[in-house]
Amino acid sequence: MDIAAHLSAKLKALRQARGWSLTLAAEKTGVSKAMLGQIERNESSPTVATLWKIATGLNVPFSVFLQSGEPPERPVFDPQNSDMVVVPLFPYDEQLRFDLFSIMLAPGALSESSPHDSGVIEHVTVISGALDMQVQGKWQTLRAGEGLRFAGDEAHGYRNSGPERAHFHSLIHYP
Known part of the structure; x- marks a missing residue:
């Protein structure tokens, strides 16, 4: 695709x-x-x-x-010169109202996210490496096996200040 x-x-x-x-x-x-x-x-x-x-x-x-409607292909969002690769693991489910993504963030990369719709909750779980998360204006570091749940309807950020790629999953729940 x-x-x-x-x-x-x-x-x-x-x-x-x-x-x-x-x-x-x-x-x-x-x-x-x-x-x-x-x-x-x-x-x-x-x-x-x-x-x-x-x-x-x-x-x-x-x-x-990211959905093409052409299974079983799994689309990847990796814009030119991007340090962030997003792969949907489970595309949006109308009944359960969530998306689940596998995300790779290159060393030194920063991604700032504007607030999502009101009531959106995000769950981030680090698979490998370390990920700095900015929630409510404060940065905290998550390591492999650690997770964070936060209000996605507020500005937040993802940063990789480590030497290796950070791999994490992000589950977005829509109200």
């Missing part, structure tokens, strides 16, 4: 299904009209943080952008 082409088509389809102009989509997502247009024209790949903003503004689960 060509992830950039998939993101382009999915964004355009979701926006048009709502009857939103690019201007309105920019207002709702906090992503500039120019950037949204570039993504829709497949001229630019969004970062994970930008894609989260778009998903939140459109009120859809993040994994909607």
Whole structure:
């Protein structure tokens, strides 16, 4: 699956299904009209943080952008020059209302996440390496086997200050 082409088509389809102009989509997502247009024209790949903003503004689960409907392929979101690789383990489940992702964060990488929709709860479990998490403005380090549950509807961040890739799972629960 060509992830950039998939993101382009999915964004355009979701926006048009709502009857939103690019201007309105920019207002709702906090992503500039120019950037949204570039993504829709497949001229630019969004970062994970930008894609989260778009998903939140459109009120859809993040994994909607990663699902191709072509099993058994497991899409990977790894935009150019990205230090963060996201693989959906369990795409959004309508009945249970969650996504589960496997995420790799390169040494020195930082990903800041804007608040998700109200009531979203995130569960992070470190599989290998160490992961610094910023929740409520404070950083804390999680090591392999440790986890953290927090309100995803507040700004938060992920940082790898260690020498090896940090591998973690993120379960996002939607109210």
